[in-house]
Structure formats: C-alpha cells, structure tokens
Amino acid sequence: MSGKVKILSLLALMLMALAMPSCMHRPLEDPYSAHYIRIYIDEHIKNVTYGFYDDTRDKPVHIRPTVLRVVLADPISGRIMSERYLQSTGEDEKGYYIDGYIAANPGNYNLMVYSFGAEKTKLRNEQNYITMQAYTNPVSENFYQYFPLTQSKTDSKSIRQCPEHLYLATCEPIKINEKLYVDTLYNAEGKHFTAKTIALSYYLQVKIKGFEYVSTAVSLMSGMAGSKTMHNRAMNEADPVSIFFNLKYTEVENSRDGNTKTAVLYTTFNTFGKLPKENNIYTLNFEFTRSDGSTQIESIDITSMFDEPLVKYEQWILLEKEIEITPTESTGGLTPGVDGWGDVWSDIEL
Secondary structure (H helix, E strand, C coil): CHHHHHHHHHHHHHHHHHHHHHHCCCCCCCCCCEEEEEEEECCCCECCCECCCCCCCCCCCCCCCCCEEEEEECCCCCEEEEEEEECEEEEECCEEEEEEEEECCCEEEEEEEEECCCCCCEEECCCECCCCEEECCECCCCHHHHCHHHHHHCCHHHEEECCCCCEEEEEEEEEECCCCCCEECCCCCCCCEEEEECCEEEEEEEEEECHHHEEEEEEEEEEEECEEECCCCEECCCCEEEEEECCEEEEEEECCCCCCEEEEEEEEEEECCECCHHHCCCEEEEEEEECCCCEEEEEEECHHHHHCHHHHHCCEEEEEEEEECCCCCCCCCCCCCCCCCCHHHCCCCC
16 A cells, blocks of 8 residues: 555656646747747837926826737738737836737748827738838817818818827847747847837927907917838828817916916927928917807918927927917906816717
C-alpha cells in the first residue's frame, strides 16, 4: 500500500506542476505567432493639458483613450493582414499605457496603432493602411435654420465639426522573425511605442460690445483641412472646410472707449491643421442672433496672425478687434452668469 501511496503522491505533484502554468496570464494565441505590444499615450497637448492662456477659465475636457486598434499591414498593398483591439491599461514611471497581444506570422509589415471610439473623429478606408483617413462629419441640418447668413456665405457641405483628439503611432517597416516564444514588438529605436494626437488645439478669444442684445452665436474658421491621411499624418489639401465651434462667455470688462462694457468670448478648438497660406485666406465668421430674432454676421481676416509668435508657437488667437452688436429694442441676452449658450448645436449620433 505504501508503494501505491507514493506513486499516487508523485502523480498528484506532477499534475499540479502541469496545472500551474495554466493560471499564468498568457495570450490565447500560439506562442509561435503571438507578439506583445505596449503603447504609451502622449498626453502633453498644448492648450488641453498644458500651455493655457488663462488658468482661471474653463479648460477643454481631456478624455484618456481606453481602447486601441493595432494593425499589421502588407507594406506594398496596404491590406490589413492582422488586427487586434487592446484594452488592458496600466501606468508606470513613463506614463499611461495600453498593452496586449497581436498574432502574426513571420514577415515584413507596416504597423499602425490608434485610439478607438472617438465620437466626432471618424475613420474611413479602415481596411487599408495606405488610404485610411480621419475626418469629421458636416454639422447638423438644424444648424442652418438658425444661421441663414452663414449658410449664404459658406458652402454648407464644407462646414464640419471640430475633430476630437485621436492618438496615433506607426512603424514602417517592422520585421517579425521566427521564434519559439512570445516576443515583444518595438519601434525603430528599440523602445515601446508612443501614440501622439493627430489634431492641434488653438485657444481663441474675442471681445464684443452690446453683449446684452445677443441671445446666441456661432463661429466658423475657414481654411482648415477636413481630413487627414493616417499613416503619414498628411492633411488632405483637396478637402478644404470651415470648422464649427462653440464659444464660452466670461467676465465683463471695460471697452477701449471707457464708456461701455465688453464681454469676452473664448474657446479652445481642434483642427486637423490649416491648409497652405498661399492658397487660403483664414477667416473667422461670427453670426449673432440678437434678442429680437434678427441676425448680425461679422467676418475677420486673421491670415496674417498665423505668422505672429503667439499663434505660431503658443497657438493663441487673441483678436484685437472689438465686435460691436447693433442695439435692439429688447435686451436680456448674454447677461453675467449665463453660459453654454452654444451647446445646442452639437450633433447626437445614435
């Protein structure tokens, strides 16, 4: 009996040893084709997480991505050969990251990783590495019911929503060798990947006199790129648009004449980039709906401002001109304490 007990004990120990590796965190794929990848998210974004013009004012909401799509593509055709959505998050001394595994056979690929799930920044041609583009949709048709003057001056199909920040990392090419273990994919410098946003954020500020006569307003910025090719971050110059954004209302100040008050309107807006200046005039269009239902439109050419250090390096557009609203018989518009008066123009996508 003692001999049988010893044999049974040895068998039990062997089974326990075999069972232990199954409790370890390992990819489901065959280790011959599984590859670990880690992507750090560069959250250092001017006018979003740092570099604010005025720290006392409302800052844009910054949402960390929680899902990344990683693709491996054929370097010649651009066809996606393998893909995976990564959702495992972590943080260390280098920052916030998302990691996981992707399966692929040995060979040469182009690699792309980008954040997934942005509400306004859309993607097209997602099954081809070379032609994949980020873009935003046109504004809602309801927009034009309230701002007819803007529609008459601008091609309605070219008025787009502001893009959201989308994080992107690429590696061309990346070589996967044959191996007998789960390896790690690195960039050309032999480090983990870092994804950076493809959008720029500008701070904009304008002052208006007669703010008490205004009930709502909208602003458009012309000369912007409506889309961007993902793999090389190139603006699509054949897609010029005007981007739409809301403005926020803040404190009342003395105007330059010293006899009236001005309201400061401001925002931080995002763009895929401004198109080459030699082919564009950059115009800010403001259309105000006055408290009696009439409208007033103001256009300001800011082309020369993009050569100024504040705009070029800080991405601050501080308009010197004070816009004066024509008085009406009724008041009660942008009174102190009223905020969010442009929020109704955001699309709801189901």
